[in-house]
Every structure is written in structure tokens, then in C-alpha cells.
Amino acid sequence: MPGRWEHDLEIAVPVGFWPHRAGPLTIENGCLSEKTEIVYDLGHLDHYALEEALKWKDRWGVKVTVVSVGPETHEEGMRQALSLGADEAVRLWDESLESFFPSAAAVKARMLAAWISERGCLLVLCGDKSSGSGSGMVGRYLAHFLARPNLVSVIQIDPLSESKLKVTCRGEKGSRLIYECPIPVVLSVGRGSETRYPTLPGRLAARQAEIPVFNLAQLQVEPAEIGVLASYARTARLAPARLKPKKILTPDSSMSASDRMKMILSGGVKKKKGNVAEGSQGGAAQIYDLLRQEGLV
Amino acid sequence: MQIWVVVEGDDHGLRESSREVLTAATTVAGGVLAAAVVLAPDKENLVQEVMEFGPQTIYLHEEGSPSVTGEDYAEFLGELIERERPGLVLAAETQFGKGLLSRTALQYRMPIFPDCLGISQGPESLLFERLWYGERVSALLTSAAERPVLATWREGIVNVKKCPGLNSTVQKVRPQVQTLNLTRFLEEVKADPLTVDLSEAEVIVAGGGGMGSAAGFQLIQELAELIGAAVGGSRVARDNGWIPLKRQIGQTGKTVAPRLIISCGISGATQHTFGMRDAKKIIAINKDKNAPIFKIADAGIVGDVHEVLPELIKRIKEGKQNARPVGA
Ligand SMILES: Cc1cc2nc3c(=O)[nH]c(=O)nc-3n(C[C@H](O)[C@H](O)[C@H](O)COP(=O)(O)OP(=O)(O)OC[C@H]3O[C@@H](n4cnc5c(N)ncnc54)[C@H](O)[C@@H]3O)c2cc1C
Numbered sequence: 359m360p361g362r363w364e365h366d367l368e369i370a371v372p373v374g375f376w377p378h379r380a381g382p383l384t385i386e387n388g389c390l391s392e393k394t395e396i397v398y399d400l401g402h403l404d405h406y407a408l409e410e411a412l413k414w415k416d417r418w419g420v421k422v423t424v425v426s427v428g429p430e431t432h433e434e435g436m437r438q439a440l441s442l443g444a445d446e447a448v449r450l451w452d453e454s455l456e457s458f459f460p461s462a463a464a465v466k467a468r469m470l471a472a473w474i475s476e477r478g479c480l481l482v483l484c485g486d487k488s489s490g491s492g493s494g495m496v497g498r499y500l501a502h503f504l505a506r507p508n509l510v511s512v513i514q515i516d517p518l519s520e521s522k523l524k525v526t527c528r529g530e531k532g533s534r535l536i537y538e539c540p541i542p543v544v545l546s547v548g549r550g551s552e553t554r555y556p557t558l559p560g561r562l563a564a565r566q567a568e569i570p571v572f573n574l575a576q577l578q579v580e581p582a583e584i585g586v587l588a589s590y591a592r593t594a595r596l597a598p599a600r601l602k603p604k605k606i607l608t609p610d611s612s613m614s615a616s617d618r619m620k621m622i623l624s625g626g627v628k629k630k631k632g633n634v635a636e637g638s639q640g641g642a643a644q645i646y647d648l649l650r651q652e653g654l655v
Numbered sequence: 656m657q658i659w660v661v662v663e664g665d666d667h668g669l670r671e672s673s674r675e676v677l678t679a680a681t682t683v684a685g686g687v688l689a690a691a692v693v694l695a696p697d698k699e700n701l702v703q704e705v706m707e708f709g710p711q712t713i714y715l716h717e718e719g720s721p722s723v724t725g726e727d728y729a730e731f732l733g734e735l736i737e738r739e740r741p742g743l744v745l746a747a748e749t750q751f752g753k754g755l756l757s758r759t760a761l762q763y764r765m766p767i768f769p770d771c772l773g774i775s776q777g778p779e780s781l782l783f784e785r786l787w788y789g790e791r792v793s794a795l796l797t798s799a800a801e802r803p804v805l806a807t808w809r810e811g812i813v814n815v816k817k818c819p820g821l822n823s824t825v826q827k828v829r830p831q832v833q834t835l836n837l838t839r840f841l842e843e844v845k846a847d848p849l850t851v852d853l854s855e856a857e858v859i860v861a862g863g864g865g866m867g868s869a870a871g872f873q874l875i876q877e878l879a880e881l882i883g884a885a886v887g888g889s890r891v892a893r894d895n896g897w898i899p900l901k902r903q904i905g906q907t908g909k910t911v912a913p914r915l916i917i918s919c920g921i922s923g924a925t926q927h928t929f930g931m932r933d934a935k936k937i938i939a940i941n942k943d944k945n946a947p948i949f950k951i952a953d954a955g956i957v958g959d960v961h962e963v964l965p966e967l968i969k970r971i972k973e974g975k976q977n978a979r980p981v982g983a
Binding site for chain 1: 750753757758761762766767768769770777782786787788789790791792793795796798800819837839841842843844845846851852855856857881882883884914917925936938940944949953954955956957958959962964966967969970971974975
């Protein structure tokens with residue numbers, strides 16, 4: 359890999375700190391209840407984004423900095439990231455954000471963009487979706503504010519040259535989409551393979567680390583601009599998730615009663631008048647022809 | 656409030672996810688949809704079908720190209736929204752739908768609510784229902800911005816219902832396609848059919864009780880490998896240990912939607928066919944000519960799988976041999 363990167367490249371990994379996916383969670387009066395001891399964790403996909411960044415650190419010694427928009431409780435998550443191998447952690451927060459957190463992806467992205475452009479991180483790896491509001495919009499907004507390209511569902515990142523990457527993304531039907539993209543870029547990382555565990559020296563260092571905080575004024579972001587972005591989405595209330603709606607078979611009301619019965623009895627598969635052939639020789643020949651039509655043989 | 660839907664199509668016509676959004680949006684709109692935006696080529700009566708949902712206006716892209724990504728249409732959609740000022744624009748939570756609406760939202764500074772499970776009228780404004788915290792909490796959100804709002808609707812949760820009898824006027828449009836050349840697409844690597852998740856498989860060979868034994872089931876494996884298909888089976892195949900649970904098709908297994916499924920020695924019980932109702936083409940082999948599977952098959956072979964399959968495999972192998980260039 360080009361030697362320049364070893365010293366210059368800094369990867370920013372925006373992370374969130376959210377109730378653990380398997381931990382207890384209760385809702386009271388439209389808010390998260392404080393009564394149950396909530397177990398927090400870095401965002402599920404943030405783990406994978408951090409892992410990709412740490413792989414680059416292992417190979418080329420680049421610097422990895424985690425950055426989070428959130429209240430003081432997020433510091434524990436940032437220390438978790440440090441214990442996994444991140445070099446530095448930075449928190450962005452302003453008292454004025456309290457009222458609409460955590461729904462405002464645009465607000466978070468605006469603050470991250472301010473810090474990242476000031477700091478000059480050329481590569482930004484974030485989780486495809488947060489484990490909070492899970493809108494998948496932070497990466498997109500961030501790329502927009504930074505005027506950089508963005509790819510989503512990224513599962514592998516390989517350097518092609520000093521200024522170009524080969525990026526593999528998850529596509530539809532299990533396929534992989536491969537792109538070439540320039541640096542600087544914002545990549546939204548999806549679920550990948552394994553992630554690492556913290557080391558003991560990592561844990562000790564993380565406990566000592568200083569985590570600086572930057573507010574709106576320090577980031578030179580106008581509160582008015584944040585106000586507009588915050589008006590995009592407001593949380594009205596929370597409720598326990600209702601049973602996931604699932605599509606069921608409801609026959610078209612224009613069908614006759616007997617047709618509706620038949621449809622339900624057939625499990626929704628439409629009755630077809632396919633031709634039925636007999637005999638193994640003829641049968642095999644017929645299937646062979648069909649496979650040829652489909653381009654499979 | 657005027658509500659619009661952006662629909663998608665493919666080679667098989669209107670996409671199911673678009674039918675779902677058209678249904679959901681009509682309910683939110685209280686019965687009448689203001690407009691549908693069709694950016695897909697008019698294949699398999701796509702436009703005709705959109706009309707059955709009764710939008711007042713259909714903005715139809717005359718020569719919609721399926722190769723254009725959603726994001727490339729963002730400027731077109733943004734301008735159209737700025738001009739006509741609908742209150743809410745919906746699309747399905749697909750790559751195309753999400754790409755298009757999120758880019759439009761960014762470029763035109765409009766609020767967006769991705770992956771909604773429901774939209775209802777709140778006391779002051781619309782309430783958007785989304786899932787938070789790893790899908791465990793339902794959050795109701797509103798927008799206070801004085802802008803048109805965009806939202807994508809989760810796939811597979813709405814029962815499609817048409818409202819025929821309403822009239823639509825078709826307005827042809829010619830979108831300016833604006834491609835953002837920031838990244839370059841290199842290639843698509845298709846999934847390995849042998850390892851891909853069954854629900855994403857394009858072609859499936861499925862075996863049931865009629866395969867008789869684990870050794871008999873090998874025929875399914877062999878055929879699948881030859882034609883590049885994924886292996887699936889019925890509950891009986893799973894109970895016998897011929898396939899793992901993740902390869903079982905049906906009510907208690909996977910729901911599959913392949914282009915083609917070859918069903919071998921499977922009776923066609925509803926609990927099984929339930930999981931394959933979205934299969935495009937079904938070929939069935941069964942020795943019982945009254946087996947229910949034949950009622951839903953596009954082509955049925957009444958015969959013994961232990962005769963038909965070896966014969967078919969032989970033909971395919973011969974075909975491959977003959978296709979080999981001379982001297983290779
Ligand atoms: C609550 C519930 C949930 C269920 N969920 C599922 C599910 O998710 N998936 C599922 O598959 N099932 C499910 N079942 C079971 C389902 O009802 C059927 O019992 C099952 O699908 C039958 O599998 P089969 O057709 O492979 O086997 P069988 O019923 O044993 O049928 C074998 C078929 O192969 C044919 N045959 C036999 N020998 C040959 C031969 N040599 N050549 C050609 N044809 C031959 C026979 O004519 C017969 O039609 C469920 C049942 C219940 C009650």
C-alpha cells in the first residue's frame with residue numbers, strides 16, 4: 359500500500375450507543391422507562407464499521423478515531439470502541455439538542471460533517487443503520503453535507519491506489535455489487551463477518567483516555583440551521599412494538615365465493631392449467647426443453 | 656392533503672411492493688390517491704394495473720429505462736414535487752425507492768421517513784410509525800417542517816386491495832436523468848446458488864417424501880448443481896434429515912420466490928405451497944396423477960422421480976458434452 363497513508367490517513371467512525379439488542383427495554387408514558395436497568399452497547403452495525411477501520415489499522419497503521427453525537431452516557435460506548443483498538447474518541451454534544459434526540463439523523467450528520475471536514479478525515483466508515491432510530495439516513499446526510507460519494511451495505515473495502523477504492527456491497531438476491539470510488543468518501547457498512555473482542559491493554563488504555571467534547575459554537579454550526587434540520591422529524595411518542603404485520607392471503611373481493619374458497623385451500627397459489635405429461639422418457643425430455651427455454655442448460 | 660406514490664416495475668410488470676404502497680397510500684389518503692409517478696417501462700400492462708388503484712393523475716415516463724437507478728431521477732422528482740406541491744410522496748422501501756426518495760430529500764431539503772410500517776392522521780399532522788431500538792419499540796414521529804414530506808413503506812406487510820372504477824388521466828413526462836458520476840459501477844457478482852439463502856434463490860430444486868431416502872435425495876443435489884439451482888425441500892424431507900430447517904419451504908419454513916422451482920416427490924400440501932406462492936414457474940414430478948401439486952404446476956410430469964430425474968440428469972450431461980467445442 360502507498361506509504362503516504364501510513365502517516366496521513368485518518369478514518370473517522372461515527373458510532374452510536376444504544377440499548378443492547380437483547381437487553382431489557384420497557385416503555386412507560388410514551389418514553390423509554392428508566393426503571394429497568396437498560397444495558398447499552400455500540401450500535402450493532404457500528405461494530406462492523408469499526409471492524410473494517412481496525413482492519414486497515416492492522417494492515418497499514420492508519421489512525422482510527424470514533425466520533426459520536428450524544429449525551430455524556432455515550433462516553434461508555436466510546437471507551438468500548440477504544441478498548442477494541444480505536445486510537446481516539448471525540449464526542450459532539452450541545453445542551454440544546456436534548457429535546458429532539460435521538461430522532462434527528464440530519465442534525466447528527468450536520469454536526470459530524472462539521473467536525474470531519476475540520477479534521478480532514480478522508481475516509482468515513484459508519485454503520486448502515488443505527489441501532490436507535492435505524493433510518494439509515496445518517497451516512498447519506500453526512501455524504502451530502504460533505505459533498506462526497508456514499509455507498510450503502512458495504513461489506514468489503516480494498517484500496518486500488520492512493521485515491522481510489524474498490525468497494526463491495528451487498529445487492530439484491532444475495533448478489534455482490536462492486537464499485538470503484540474516489541477518496542474522500544463516506545461508506546455505510548453493513549453486516550459483515552466476525553468482529554473482534556477487546557484486549558486487556560486496550561481496556562486499561564480506554565479507561566484512562568480523555569474524550570474531548572465539542573459543542574455547536576466550537577463546531578461553528580448555527581443553532582438556527584440545527585433548528586430547521588431538527589424540525590424534519592420529531593418524536594411524538596414511543597410504544598411497545600406491535601406484532602409485526604404480516605401479509606396474509608386475502609382473496610380479491612371481486613372473486614366469486616367458490617373461487618375465494620379454492621384460493622384459500624390452495625395456499626394462495628393460483629391454479630394453473632399446465633399440461634401434465636406421463637412417462638419418464640417424455641417427462642425428462644419435456645423438463646429439459648423447459649430448462650433450455652429458461653437458459654439453464 | 657395530496658398524496659403521491661412512485662411505483663416501480665420490472666420485466667414482469669408492476670412490482671408487488673408497489674401494489675402494496677398504492678394500497679396503503681390510498682387508505683392514508685382516505686380513498687383517492689392524487690397521483691402515481693411511473694418511471695418504469697410499460698411492460699405487462701403496468702400502467703393499466705396502476706389505473707386499477709385509481710390515482711387521479713398518472714405521470715408516465717414515456718420510455719422508462721430499468722437500468723437507471725432511483726437516484727438518477729431525484730432531480731426530476733424534486734422539480735415535479737416543487738411544482739405540484741403534494742403533501743406526501745411515498746415509495747416502497749426498495750433499493751430504487753429508497754435511493755430516489757432519500758436523494759430527493761437531501762437535494763430539496765424535504766423531511767424523509769424511511770421504512771415506515773404505518774402512517775396515520777394525528778391530532779395536528781401525520782404520524783409516521785417506525786421501528787426503533789433493533790425493531791423492539793414502535794416510534795411515532797411527526798414533521799414540523801413546512802415542506803412536502805417523503806416516506807418509504809416497508810415491503811411485505813400490506814394486503815393489496817384495488818379500487819377499480821375510478822378514472823385516471825395520464826400525463827406523459829420526459830425526465831432529465833442526472834447521473835452522479837461520483838462512483839463507478841464495476842460488476843455484479845451473482846450469489847452462489849448452492850450457498851445463497853433459499854428466500855433469495857433464483858432457481859430451486861425441491862425434494863419431498865417421494866425421494867424415499869437420503870441416497871435418493873442425492874438426485875436433487877445433483878440436478879441442482881448441474882443447473883445452478885439451490886436445494887430445498889418439504890417438511891417430510893426435513894423430518895427425515897435430508898435437508899436442514901433453513902432449506903425447508905412452507906408455512907413453518909422459508910417463503911421463496913424463485914423464477915423457477917422444480918418440485919420432486921412433493922404432494923403439494925397447502926402448508927408447503929404457502930411458502931412458494933410467489934414462484935413464477937413451477938415444474939412438478941409426482942407418481943400420483945391426482946397429487947395436489949399438479950393443480951398449481953405450469954408443467955407436470957406423472958412419473959417416478961427415480962426414473963425421471965436420472966434420465967433428465969443424463970440428458971443435461973450429454974447436452975453439456977455436445978456443447979463442448981471440438982478439440983477443447
Ligand atoms: C402446522 C403445520 C405446518 C406445516 N408446515 C410445513 C412446511 O412449512 N413445509 C412443508 O413442506 N410441510 C409443512 N407441513 C406438512 C405438510 O402438511 C405435509 O405433510 C408435507 O408438506 C408433506 O411433504 P411431502 O409432500 O414431501 O411428503 P408426502 O406427504 O410423504 O408426499 C410424498 C409425495 O411424493 C409422491 N411420491 C412418492 N414416491 C414417489 C416417487 N417414487 N416418484 C414420484 N413421486 C413420488 C407421493 O405421490 C406424494 O405425493 C406442515 C403441517 C402442519 C400441520
